[in-house]
Amino acid sequence: MFPLFNLSLQLNGFPIPKAKAELQKIVALSEKEYLLFLTNKKQEIVDFHLQNNPFYQQLVGETRMENWNDLPVLNKKNLQKPLLERLSKGYTPRSVYINKTSGSSGDPFVFAKDKYSHALTWASNIYRFGWYGIDFNSSYQARFYGIPMDFIGHKKERFKDFLSHRFRFSIFDLSDVVLEQFLTDFKTKKFDYINGYTSSIVLFAKFLQQKNIVLTTICPSLKVCMVTSEMLFETDKILLETQFGIPIVNEYGASELDLIAFQNPDGDWQVNAETLFVEILDENNQPVPNGTQGRVVITSLFNKAHPFIRYEIGDIGVLDEKSTLQKPILKTLIGRTNDVALLPSGKKSPGLTFYYVTKSIIEDDGNVKEFLIKQTKIDSFEIDYVSETELTLKQIQKIEAAIAMYLEPNLMFIFTRKTTLERSNRGKLKQFKSLL
Template sequence: MIKLFDLTLQINGFPMREAKAELQKILAIPEEEYGRFIEKQKMEIVHFHLNNNPFYKELVGENSLKNWSDLPILTKENLQKPLNERLSMGYTSKNSYVNKTSGSSGHPFIFVKDKFCHALTWASYMYRFGWYGIDFNSSYQARFYGIPLDFIGNKKERFKDFLSHRYRFSIFNLSDEVLESFLKDFKSKKFDYINGYTSSIVLFAKFLQQKNIILKEICPTLKVCMVTSEMLFEEDKLLLEKQFGIPIVNEYGASELDLIAFQNPGSQWQVNSETLFLEILDENNQTVPNGISGRVVITSLYNKAHPFIRYDIGDIGVLDEKSTLKKPILKQLIGRTNDVAILPSGKKSPGLTFYYVTKSIIEDDENVKEFIIKQTKTDTFEVEYVSETELTLAQINKIEEAITLYLEPNLYFTFSRKITLERSIRGKLKQFTSFLLCN
């Protein structure tokens, strides 16, 4: 059988055979030698960029570097400058992989990877999807993602889907009529797995729940579902497992880096320690002990075209106490550092706390399909939701009581029912936004 997926990448200049061989060599390194491997890769990538990347050399400055912790933290704000000012010598947009981040953090930017680094990214994805019997060259993917709406962009994406053996469900309109058409596709096509944005896949599961349908029963070829890009709450995971009848796998990645963490068959969120080095830092840029929350800061160990060294990805997370250098385990991903609600008392609270507390009440009767929360003033929040019927006064009171209990009193909420919710260009749903931090 022709390995069309591999072949397409190879034709585009991504050395897949070499990348897969390199990944296997890394995986074979025993635990007791892994620390030496990580230190060697860290030093090599830093010295490469200090010698070949004027942007990074200027960022680091003239200070002599005695410790890893002396290196500056790279932020998305640092990257808000033209790409040609950030490229390493010898690399151009013509001989590298170039793409753009989604901008969900509020700081979109164009990034670049050298072709070997990007091939390693794909090798990493293929290896981990293989844990669940998924082969990118032969397994058929049901893809819940956005798609460009302009004619040329749309056709290019559809052609890429064909080469990648996947069928795309456009998620910009998720009305019952559209979800009904999704269901027909699952009845007629032999999908092996589902992959896509958490919120749209959860919405499809709620639609199946209303119809009392188990997806595996009408599409017996389905093996697994991988969700990505948005928070997966435990109740939603249970709903997906029940309505799909297959394992649900949580994926955490960043387009400018790689796959960051992937749920292994033992239900641990295993960090990619082969191509990335992940740190959890406090507000003084010091490493926190495992089990303590902090900022997720990542180093790309192989990207020579562009430095991502001690790069603050904008998330807050916790490493498990059982983590090792070879097998770090992400215990918890708390949310984005910019998704913080600042309350009248001066208290700061992760925006997802509001979302989670509201969610636990608002979805009790299965009336509300999805919702978002916007903070417009320190004491004022807007809840926009899609539902069959308006929220009752009793439900609204219950939400306000819960928020008072978990956070603080005298916060004001307005509730507005919508036909659809606003999604990003790529189809992501931002569950909480504070407009206090956007100004």
């Protein structure tokens, strides 16, 4: 097949052959060579931005780096100013790749990557998907993503889908009638892999479970499914493996950076150490030992157009004790830093704790399809859910008792059954939201 995908990147000014060659060189480095590469790259990117980026100069307040751990941690609020004020000298909006973050952390902003840095992002994607026999030029993707609703944005996205050899399932309506149409598409198209938002793919798997269908029996060409952007719970992973009949790969990335971690064929969540430097930091911006949870802070080693140096992405995670500098392993991703519930006792708890507890109880009969939890007051929560039948009083009491045991007693809940749940304009489902 003609390499349309690679060609479209090159025509847009992204030097993909050069980026692929560089990535292969980095992957092939010995441990000693890698240490030297990383040390030099960190120094080089900081020096570049201290000399060429007024925004970063002002933030650091120095013209050279003495100690890496003394560098400020950049957060999303720092970046909420016009892009022109953040671009490095020699770069203009016309000469860079520009996009905006999804805003799932509540702080969206516009960002830029120089074209070589963006080509490396694609090289990194191509390399990792290649672990599972996927080739962006020839493998056919079933894509579960949102799509812009305005005419031009919609057409542009569809054209990108054509160039990227993918078929998009719009996820804004996931009613049974629509899922039935998805099923027809899987019967008639030879998809190689599935890629998209976790919650939508899980909903499709539940629909298949109801119908007692394993997806590979109607679409035998399927090899693998990559889920991204939202938490993948172990129970959901088992459901997906059962209903799809293929390996499920967990992906963790950020549009402003790159793929951050990607499950390798051994089942480890391998951190991208080729184009990024990932740290787990405590409250004082100091690295914590492997095995300890902290804030995920990331440095983009190649982006010269815009500084992402010690950039706090807004997640809490843990690196595995068996991690090495060259092959860091993400043990767990606990959730977003801003998804924390403040409780009457003064306790702070990750919002996902509610989600885990509630999920473990209402999974049993498959009645509840999806739910989200909102904290409205210090002691009050709303649980919106989509289900075949309303939750019984007994089920509700069971959920409340479990939450009292895992978190604390005397919290109040309002359960509301809905036909659909509110998703972001990109189709993401934010599973816990604090309105405090």
